[in-house]
Amino acid sequence: MLMHVINIGHDVLKANDKLAEKNKKFLEKNGVFAINIMGAIGSGKTTLIEKAVTKLGEKFRIAVIAGDVVADMDAGRIAKLGVTTIPVNTGRECHLDAKLVEKALKSIDLKNVDLLLMENVGNLICPADYRLGEHMRVVVVSVTEGDDIVLKHPVIFKTADLAVIHKKDLAEAVFASAEKMEHDVRELNATIPILKTSIHDSVSMEQWFSMISTSVESLKKG
Amino acid sequence: MHEYSLACNIIEHVISVAELNNAKAVNTITIGVGKLTLVNPDQILFCLEALTADTIAQGTEFVLLDIFPDMECECGYSGNSEHLLKDSGRYMNDIMAFLEIPCPTCGKIMHELGGRDLVIQSIDIEQ
Ligand SMILES: Nc1nc2c(ncn2[C@@H]2O[C@H](COP(=O)(O)OP(=O)(O)OP(=O)(O)O)[C@@H](O)[C@H]2O)c(=O)[nH]1
Numbered sequence: 255m256l257m258h259v260i261n262i263g264h265d266v267l268k269a270n271d272k273l274a275e276k277n278k279k280f281l282e283k284n285g286v287f288a289i290n291i292m293g294a295i296g297s298g299k300t301t302l303i304e305k306a307v308t309k310l311g312e313k314f315r316i317a318v319i320a321g322d323v324v325a326d327m328d329a330g331r332i333a334k335l336g337v338t339t340i341p342v343n344t345g346r347e348c349h350l351d352a353k354l355v356e357k358a359l360k361s362i363d364l365k366n367v368d369l370l371l372m373e374n375v376g377n378l379i380c381p382a383d384y385r386l387g388e389h390m391r392v393v394v395v396s397v398t399e400g401d402d403i404v405l406k407h408p409v410i411f412k413t414a415d416l417a418v419i420h421k422k423d424l425a426e427a428v429f430a431s432a433e434k435m436e437h438d439v440r441e442l443n444a445t446i447p448i449l450k451t452s453i454h455d456s457v458s459m460e461q462w463f464s465m466i467s468t469s470v471e472s473l474k475k476g
Numbered sequence: 477m478h479e480y481s482l483a484c485n486i487i488e489h490v491i492s493v494a495e496l497n498n499a500k501a502v503n504t505i506t507i508g509v510g511k512l513t514l515v516n517p518d519q520i521l522f523c524l525e526a527l528t529a530d531t532i533a534q535g536t537e538f539v540l541l542d543i544f545p546d547m548e549c550e551c552g553y554s555g556n557s558e559h560l561l562k563d564s565g566r567y568m569n570d571i572m573a574f575l576e577i578p579c580p581t582c583g584k585i586m587h588e589l590g591g592r593d594l595v596i597q598s599i600d601i602e603q
Pocket residue numbers: 293294295296297298299300301302322328375376420421422423424451452453454
């Protein structure tokens with residue numbers, strides 16, 4: 255019997271990163287700007303996507319990937335708005351990964367898309383570890399999760415490109431402070447843009463739309 | 477439970493390397509886990525063990541090694557987080573601790589280089 259040690263050095267998370275890089279190149283080749291919308295369960299991800307699709311639909315050709323343990327419900331809501339929507343059932347998984355996105359991209363006519371919105375599974379933990387091929391990572395939390403939610407999940411706020419503190423209209427009712435949450439995000443990430451939003455505050459919704467528009471246009475300009 | 481899919485990726489890769497090397501059995505699988513990787517060691521171990529049942533890696537010993545990221549400061553200082561944390565006396569399993577290490581020369585909060593690893597380092601096989 256021969257014993258033998260084999261050095262491998264294969265990183266299973268970096269394998270995902272590599273595939274994500276490939277997805278990103280593929281998206282760029284087709285002129286698509288992609289956003290990964292992560293966030294707590296029920297924080298308002300689908301709602302923010304619906305609003306963005308409605309508002310920005312004239313300006314950009316939009317497609318949506320709706321990832322969830324059971325994806326058809328959110329996908330149904332978005333498809334009603336008349337944009338290409340691909341439900342991605344993650345089954346037992348609590349996040350989208352690059353492989354699932356690679357597969358979903360095959361069923362989208364990317365040549366006719368400017369903006370791809372990807373709703374991740376409601377979860378502030380593992381989506382942080384998985385790149386999908388996105389150009390921008392958004393994390394959405396709402397005041398109803400309690401205003402210590404940010405500090406409990408430092409990694410996702412450190413690695414995101416935009417933080418949205420949503421449902422600020424409910425802050426008082428749930429004894430939470432959107433300002434404290436903003437402060438906590440700032441402590442974790444000195445440069446990240448932070449929006450405090452509510453669907454009842456149209457000014458904040460405009461900020462959300464313009465954050466997306468500016469980012470898409472910055473890619474187009476190169 | 478993303479531990480399950482990661483464990484699947486690990487075992488798939490291990491088995492393919494083992495088979496390529498005509499292994500009859502896999503005695504040890506050594507896995508490096510970055511201190512900032514969001515996996516639960518008990519959960520991943522449980523999945524790994526379940527997934528190796530009825531394979532050539534059945535009964536294998538899993539060795540999980542911590543990988544401490546290097547830290548870097550704007551001022552140019554760099555060092556490994558393991559030493560820096562030991563010196564500061566902070567609890568090393570707390571992810572926050574790695575995000576708040578002050579620079580020993582200038583006091584600014586340093587940033588980490590990597591630390592999100594989940595790497596199959598080596599396997600020990602019988603041929
Ligand atoms: N009060 C208030 N409610 C909101 C706001 N935005 C969304 N909601 C409500 O919050 C609930 C959850 O919103 P969704 O958009 O489904 O949240 P989600 O993050 O997509 O949820 P999951 O995909 O299940 O994780 C719905 O009942 C929305 O109507 C807001 O700004 N204020």
